[in-house]
Amino acid sequence: MSRSLTQNCFKQLSRGPLRQGSLPIYLAPAFSQPQRTQPFSTTSSTQSRVGGAPISVPPEVSLKFIDLPQTQVRGVAKDIPKTAIEVKGPLGVSEGHVCILSLVGVGYRATVESTATTVEPEYPGQQFVSLKVGYSHPIELGVPQGVKASTPQPTRILLEGVNKNVVTKFAAEIREWRKPEPYKGKGIFINGETIKLKAKKIR
Structure with a gap:
């Protein structure tokens, strides 16, 4: 032009x-x-x-x-x-981010404790998630700062926090201790996670 x-x-x-x-x-x-x-x-x-x-x-x-x-x-x-x-995450400041973990398996349990025997606290007042997921001893994980953990049911873990990355990362750390397996469908599932079952191996 x-x-x-x-x-x-x-x-x-x-x-x-x-x-x-x-x-x-x-x-x-x-x-x-x-x-x-x-x-x-x-x-x-x-x-x-x-x-x-x-x-x-x-x-x-x-x-x-x-x-x-x-x-x-x-x-x-x-x-x-x-x-x-x-x-x-302004949405996290006003409403918060939530992760719900489901423990599926015989004898799988989770509790939130104020003290731990195998892990040292990283900050004053830190809580610990204790997992019983088929090992010979409970698995103790320190809750990150800024995250609130609770167990409304023995097989449910509720994680709440402002920072979505911290909440989901801690949920992934818990899941690492017992990933869902495709044959019996046991494991730790995050937010309604599902897995496709495979046919059992027949010798």
């Missing part, structure tokens, strides 16, 4: 009933100025656009300042809140 045509279109917009002094945001890409290159020399210092510090560029190097089109700017602005919600 030529410069004269751009100016004429802008004048027509200025003469309209709303008399807009600036272009609407959805028309900005069509009326944007072409990208220009600006050479730099080492003899004169140029102010940096970021921190205001002078920079020195070799003579054979040319810098080009590119402004993102409006479509890209809108996409970045839209993704920033989404990223903040998924990573930082």
Whole structure:
């Protein structure tokens, strides 16, 4: 689009009933100025656009300042809140994140204790999850800071916390001690996890 045509279109917009002094945001890409290159020399210092510090560029190097089109700017602005919600988790601050673990197997039990015999506490008041999942001794795991553990039933473990990553990571650590096996369907399941059973091996 030529410069004269751009100016004429802008004048027509200025003469309209709303008399807009600036272009609407959805028309900005069509009326944007072409990208220009600006050479730099080492003899004169140029102010940096970021921190205001002078920079020195070799003579054979040319810098080009590119402004993102409006479509890209809108996409970045839209993704920033989404990223903040998924990573930082404002939803976790208001409602919290929950993981429910189910212990499936004969004699499988879990309790939450205030002390442990095989694990040293990492911070004052730390709780411990004690698992009885078929080993000769109970498995004791320290609850991470910021996570609340409870056992509403002997075969249920409820984990609650603000940080989703910490809650799910601790749930995965508990699951590692008895992963679901595909022949008898026993193991530790997270949040309604299911497993497809295989046929028993017949010799």
